[in-house]
Amino acid sequence: MKNRLFVKGNEAVAMGAIEAGCRYYFGYPITPQNDIPEYMSREMPKLGGTFVQAESEVAAINMVLGAGAAGGRAMTSSSGPGISLKAEGMSFMAGSEIPAVIVNIQRPGPGLGGIDVSQADYFQAVKGAGHGGYHLIVLAPHSVQELYDLTMLAFDLADRYRIPAMVLGDAMLGQMKEALVPHAHQLPKDLPPKDWAITGKRGRVRGNVVKSLYLADGELEAHNWHLHAKYAQLKERETRFEAVGLDDAELILTAFGGAARIVKTAIAMARKEGLKVGLIRPITVFPFPTDIYRTATVKTPKVLCVELNNGQMVEDVRLSVDPKADVRFYGRPGGTGSLPDPEEIFAQIRKHYKD
Amino acid sequence: MSHKAQTVFQRPSSLKEVPTHFCAGCHHGTVHRLVAEAIDLLDVQQQTIGIGSVGCSVLLYDYFDIDVVEAPHGRAPAVGTGVKRVHPDSVVFTYQGDGDLAAIGTAEIIHAANRGELLTVIFLNNTTYGMTGGQMAPTTLPGQVTTTSPYGRDVLKEGHPLRMAELLGMLGGTAFSARVAVDTPKRVMEAGRTILKAFEMQVKKQGFAFVEVLGACPTNWGMSAIEANARVGKELMDFFPLGVYKDITTQG
Numbered sequence: 165m166k167n168r169l170f171v172k173g174n175e176a177v178a179m180g181a182i183e184a185g186c187r188y189y190f191g192y193p194i195t196p197q198n199d200i201p202e203y204m205s206r207e208m209p210k211l212g213g214t215f216v217q218a219e220s221e222v223a224a225i226n227m228v229l230g231a232g233a234a235g236g237r238a239m240t241s242s243s244g245p246g247i248s249l250k251a252e253g254m255s256f257m258a259g260s261e262i263p264a265v266i267v268n269i270q271r272p273g274p275g276l277g278g279i280d281v282s283q284a285d286y287f288q289a290v291k292g293a294g295h296g297g298y299h300l301i302v303l304a305p306h307s308v309q310e311l312y313d314l315t316m317l318a319f320d321l322a323d324r325y326r327i328p329a330m331v332l333g334d335a336m337l338g339q340m341k342e343a344l345v346p347h348a349h350q351l352p353k354d355l356p357p358k359d360w361a362i363t364g365k366r367g368r369v370r371g372n373v374v375k376s377l378y379l380a381d382g383e384l385e386a387h388n389w390h391l392h393a394k395y396a397q398l399k400e401r402e403t404r405f406e407a408v409g410l411d412d413a414e415l416i417l418t419a420f421g422g423a424a425r426i427v428k429t430a431i432a433m434a435r436k437e438g439l440k441v442g443l444i445r446p447i448t449v450f451p452f453p454t455d456i457y458r459t460a461t462v463k464t465p466k467v468l469c470v471e472l473n474n475g476q477m478v479e480d481v482r483l484s485v486d487p488k489a490d491v492r493f494y495g496r497p498g499g500t501g502s503l504p505d506p507e508e509i510f511a512q513i514r515k516h517y518k519d
Numbered sequence: 520m521s522h523k524a525q526t527v528f529q530r531p532s533s534l535k536e537v538p539t540h541f542c543a544g545c546h547h548g549t550v551h552r553l554v555a556e557a558i559d560l561l562d563v564q565q566q567t568i569g570i571g572s573v574g575c576s577v578l579l580y581d582y583f584d585i586d587v588v589e590a591p592h593g594r595a596p597a598v599g600t601g602v603k604r605v606h607p608d609s610v611v612f613t614y615q616g617d618g619d620l621a622a623i624g625t626a627e628i629i630h631a632a633n634r635g636e637l638l639t640v641i642f643l644n645n646t647t648y649g650m651t652g653g654q655m656a657p658t659t660l661p662g663q664v665t666t667t668s669p670y671g672r673d674v675l676k677e678g679h680p681l682r683m684a685e686l687l688g689m690l691g692g693t694a695f696s697a698r699v700a701v702d703t704p705k706r707v708m709e710a711g712r713t714i715l716k717a718f719e720m721q722v723k724k725q726g727f728a729f730v731e732v733l734g735a736c737p738t739n740w741g742m743s744a745i746e747a748n749a750r751v752g753k754e755l756m757d758f759f760p761l762g763v764y765k766d767i768t769t770q771g
Contacts, residue, residue, distance in 0.1 A: 230601025
């Protein structure tokens with residue numbers, strides 16, 4: 165499987181999921197991610213897998229909840245308004261420690277908003293969209309290849325930590341085509357057995373129970389500290405980022421997902437003119453790569469955060485940097501005709517590089 | 520004549536030997552037992568999976584000796600769909616109350632039935648939200664006083680009670696839909712047979728099976744257990760007639 169394919173981002177998500185062993189997909193149509201359910205509806209029957217077009221996003225996430233609780237590798241995908249509807253299910257899954265993958269191909273909001281490129285759902289993804297105070301693992305691909313690779317990784321991380329994982333894409337990544345090198349998924353050999361899953365007792369002495377309700381004295385507090393410890397463990401072990409050109413940087417740019425593509429081109433333009441500009445690109449936005457920001461800004465205090473929204477990740481950047489760092493922001497909230505081009509970001513680099 | 524002791528009545532092995540939290544005169548305990556008896560009679564305890572819902576039956580996992588997953592409010596048929604697709608050889612049932620199934624979960628129950636999911640759904644209709652303290656339910660009868668219909672349910676303002684067994688019986692995907700009651704020994708026996716059939720149809724992969732059980736909620740009805748039991752046989756059965764509304768095994 166060394167051939168290069170020319171693949172649409174949304175299809176790369178579906179291909180990665182299937183390669184990772186996902187055999188249960190439940191979804192509901194919404195632009196700009198419809199290629200994912202369409203691909204799944206075509207391919208799942210050939211593999212003996214399940215595709216269900218649910219009656220709503222609410223039903224779809226709850227089918228994923230059931231399939232995940234039963235021990236299957238299950239996925240749903242959607243975009244902004246649909247992810248809002250899935251918030252209830254995601255909270256229950258986080259509380260019940262049910263692994264599964266949720267894909268958000270972001271579109272601009274609030275409300276119905278639009279169907280173009282946006283990163284408006286950063287807060288929703290990393291701060292816990294639903295009630296009760298929880299986190300998902302959130303992976304932020306910035307290419308078609310990464311949509312494929314990180315979807316596979318999402319399944320492994322979800323299973324390893326018994327946690328729902330989100331792939332946070334956007335309309336640019338989902339709708340564009342570029343080269344993809346498909347490869348066989350290597351299932352980690354040390355994944356814990358799903359001995360907690362509901363399968364029917366099948367000879368076990370005790371029935372397995374997967375739930376989020378804890379009513380006895382102190383029980384819920386203990387459960388929440390357990391979840392908290394899991395988030396700390398994720399931070400320690402699973403933080404991923406890309407750092408480029410930090411050694412000589414006078415200015416650090418930071419961006420995730422689709423915005424990072426534009427930023428990379430702008431940085432290349434700046435480097436050509438001799439401006440020493442580096443990049444930090446979080447690949448996991450939860451857990452957030454706090455340490456690289458802190459260490460990098462001791463040497464290079466000036467940071468420009470670029471997002472396709474009015475400023476969301478920048479809050480996590482500010483919480484992460486050295487106390488003396490100077491964090492600035494440039495962003496546009498998305499919508500038709502509102503995507504900044506590399507020249508626009510390059511102009512921002514020049515401006516912030518000087519003062 | 521033999522004097523050897525014979526067991527003629529015992530706790531079903533699918534029920535744990537624990538006291539329940541149900542109020543005096545509540546019918547959840549009765550219906551739990553009927554479900555457990557069906558599981559035992561079909562000898563499927565080892566492959567049965569229960570889908571808990573939100574309401575008084577939420578602690579199902581404390582009472583049934585089986586695998587259980589808890590669903591968000593109203594979503595049990597969707598959760599059951601996911602579970603059954605992963606373990607098609609298992610026996611999956613949801614156990615839901617009237618607020619859960621007929622209000623917040625209306626979409627999920629209708630579409631699970633219409634897809635013909637191989638699930639058994641046990642629906643306890645006691646015309647009120649029991650766990651939250653007796654609010655108006657989608658099945659609250661006209662004129663019935665609840666904590667959120669303090670002047671009695673006015674159908675012009677609050678709409679009409681939903682007859683779920685009839686409604687689901689109309690859908691193409693439903694294989695079996697029936698309404699039973701558990702207010703008399705005779706009707707408990709009949710309810711048991713109906714619930715058994717609804718499980719048996721899943722085992723035989725005959726389709727989606729739904730049993731609505733009329734039961735009492737003495738605490739929230741403000742009645743004694745005996746009065747509440749009598750209300751099931753009169754007021755509830757007048758509005759919600761017992762019967763089989765669809766059965767593909769007997770209808771052409």
